[in-house]
Amino acid sequence: MIRSDWQPDRASPEPLHRQIEHYFKQKMTSGEWGPGTRIPAQRQLADMFNVNRSTIVSALDELVAQGLLEGNAGGGTRVVSTSWDALAAKPMLNWNNYIHAGSQQPNSQIVQTINQAEFHPGIIRLGTGELSPDLLPVRRMQAVLAKLSTRAMTLGYEEAKGSMRLREALSDRMRGLGIEASPSSILIVSGALQALQLISIGLLEAGSSVIVEAPSYLNSLHLFQTAGVQLNGLPMDEQGVIVKDLARRRQSSRDSLMYTIPSFHNPTGIVMSEARRRELIALSERERLPIIEDDVYRDLWLDEPPPPPLKARDAAGNVLYVGSFSKSVSPGLRIGWITGPKTVIDRLADIKMQTDYGSSSFSQSIAAEWLTSSQYDDHMTELRAALRARRAHMHALLDRHLTGLAEWRMPTGGFYVWLRLNTGISATRLFQDALRHGILLNPGGIYDRTMGSFLRLSYAYASHAELADGIAGLASLIRSQVKA
Amino acid sequence: MIRSDWQPDRASPEPLHRQIEHYFKQKMTSGEWGPGTRIPAQRQLADMFNVNRSTIVSALDELVAQGLLEGNAGGGTRVVSTSWDALAAKPMLNWNNYIHAGSQQPNSQIVQTINQAEFHPGIIRLGTGELSPDLLPVRRMQAVLAKLSTRAMTLGYEEAKGSMRLREALSDRMRGLGIEASPSSILIVSGALQALQLISIGLLEAGSSVIVEAPSYLNSLHLFQTAGVQLNGLPMDEQGVIVKDLARRRQSSRDSLMYTIPSFHNPTGIVMSEARRRELIALSERERLPIIEDDVYRDLWLDEPPPPPLKARDAAGNVLYVGSFSKSVSPGLRIGWITGPKTVIDRLADIKMQTDYGSSSFSQSIAAEWLTSSQYDDHMTELRAALRARRAHMHALLDRHLTGLAEWRMPTGGFYVWLRLNTGISATRLFQDALRHGILLNPGGIYDRTMGSFLRLSYAYASHAELADGIAGLASLIRSQVKA
Structure with a gap:
């Protein structure tokens, strides 16, 4: 356009x-x-x-x-x-x-519509999986920049795997989660999306298939599909993906690997239970099933920290662990990381170098400063309080406006409420209607083709007032569908 | 390792x-x-x-x-x-x-060796195409960061094409070069390499072929080859690529597009003449041959500015123009840009979003501040003076040590001296010998398979003392080959 x-x-x-x-x-x-x-x-x-x-x-x-x-x-x-x-x-x-010649497919139409509509002035973004501008730590970031402005700095290229200072800081932090990862096993990337992109072009063959949770964030991206990789959804319950079903599935088919978000899953908000994590790791060892653990929401716990990462139990080196600053500090930083077996990290680092010669050294210095000062932990404490208030607000709004029209369960962390519309309500129509009324929704169908009757709502982005208007507006759009 | x-x-x-x-x-x-x-x-x-x-x-x-x-x-x-x-x-x-499964091939062995050796402590990097740490504008950058630290800032995602402020600044600057590009036709990328990566996956089909200069920087990268694209080299003379040969070639084969570095060509340092530029644009229009113009060295002129970009004469919209901050200000910023027909830019922006959700907003703010303040122009004036001194130093060293052993011509800008070794000297052996003696070379073979008797030297990276030691060391290694 x-x-x-x-x-x-x-x-x-x-x-x-x-x-x-x-x-x-x-x-x-x-x-x-x-x-x-x-x-x-x-x-x-x-x-x-x-x-x-x-x-x-x-x-x-x-x-x-x-x-x-x-x-x-x-x-x-x-x-x-x-x-x-x-x-x-x-x-x-x-x-x-x-x-039309290149190998990369354009983003699916609905995802493109969402990406564009996000910049419409005045639109209420009820599904956006980002921190609202007022939750972003601008003053702390100014303090960090002021500090960096007085320091020696790297204006040249960083090492292939990224800034040593940042990798050391991440190594320390992950140790606190039970993950032993030396700096040489850590690759700095430009956000978790790039981690997945590197994995898809570096480790997966066209024609291979990947197990995901149903629904899964990965379905909303085109990058695995573009690489000719098929995504196979496995059912979840309130404890996370059902590992028994996974074991059964492995008897008939040999998927290449599994992608999972065990903590504050996108889009359902579910936390995989301790027992389920043990089961999954045992299966991964038994079956030699590699796992990509996307743990970008971990620090956004609101009630209590989630169980330790799968990677912390991964004695066999089967798990590639992915983290990011985008959900907790600043998406604009474009900084994430991958850790796993060193041979795999070496391979991904080589591809990263071929792709963009490494991530911004300024962003890397900023991220390192956040982790090595008290800024990160102090910010997370404040952020959790703000997100708790937003969650409570959303909870009250849903109870008031959507009782009888939909079902949901409030999450214990992260951003998302996964809401099931009552039978007879079309989420696709609701998406279009809402867009015309200035409300942007994330329909469930983009996370799993069979989940067209769900919506992913987020209490992280829209302001308190917008949430109130948005949920009320949503309710009246649903009611008018029900009447029609 | x-x-x-x-x-x-x-x-x-x-x-x-x-x-x-x-x-x-x-x-x-x-x-x-x-x-x-x-x-x-x-x-x-x-x-x-x-x-x-x-x-x-x-x-x-x-x-x-x-x-x-x-x-x-x-x-x-x-x-x-x-x-x-x-x-x-x-x-x-x-x-x-x-x-070994993924679609991306590992970097060629010699390029990997170079990438790794660059981090060996004490190594003299005689071929590195980057500004030396002492040429990087650390104090100016500190001033820019200090200024940004007092401002409102974007911590969230930028628009798909990148920061509007930066695109406006680039639009203004390109107007000064004769290029009319509105901000909506500009895509911010993480360096020129990513521009090429996006083009290769977004616009080129496996099995297509691309015309490059012989030798060409593109041969030292694997990204086009990884996409199944063949590179066909065309001869150059001191005026740049020989367009008559290109016209002849077009009669027998239909290459998809041409990639060229018309100003301070990598690796030869050649500037395409005004007449040659006109010829090439005329051919591009007549033959509908798309051109990628890689103009990252433009501002590094030392004697006089090069002729206007091809893009400035491109009334038919055949040229994709690529620029970067990496060669002039800071590689660590990882900021470059592409401009061209809006439909193409839209497509590349979509792929960029799928790849990494955009470049660092901090790097983008920094780049915009450089362009909209006097920092960029002031720095370039200083940088040119420093590079002129380095070029003169290199010139004197080559005359003193390599006369009779090799031939070269000093460039009028950019970083590179393209040096032809006299018959009988093996550049591959010289590369290995030099590496053992702590001198890192860029052998010509990585830019064109048939140019094994050339070296790309750079006066931009090694210090004055390192250049003196390195060139003297190189001369004695050559002499020992000649004797043996």
């Missing part, structure tokens, strides 16, 4: 519709809007340029008449390919051939 | 070789050193633990006797796979199956 930084000049003698027409032409002749570029809807254009819709209609009609734009059956308008030569008097490359 | 943070305890009553044996066992039982992990050479281990080599031999012999380590024909020692069960009494996963 086109976003414009340009505005028509109201002081000019040239009519507004001509100015807009010329602006469009200039973008097309410069090659910036190549053939196939989608033009926003008339209403959006009118908003964008602060003009009447009729002005837009005049401008677009003229461009269509000149053969530069064309409408399509779906009602959209695009820059024409075939007439391009006439306009520019220069043959124009159709980059679309290239755009 | 294993690097150790551990040291034997000389005060302990336990013999050193036993301590080392136990340390190794602990690493193996924790799964950190999985089956197949390579054990460093005895000499290296002795250095690492500050013990005699006989102590290492005792420890390793014991571990081999217990069936935990095994030697191989090549003289290396590895952790055994088959006897693992006996040790841990737990089945151990062979991650090697996974390590």
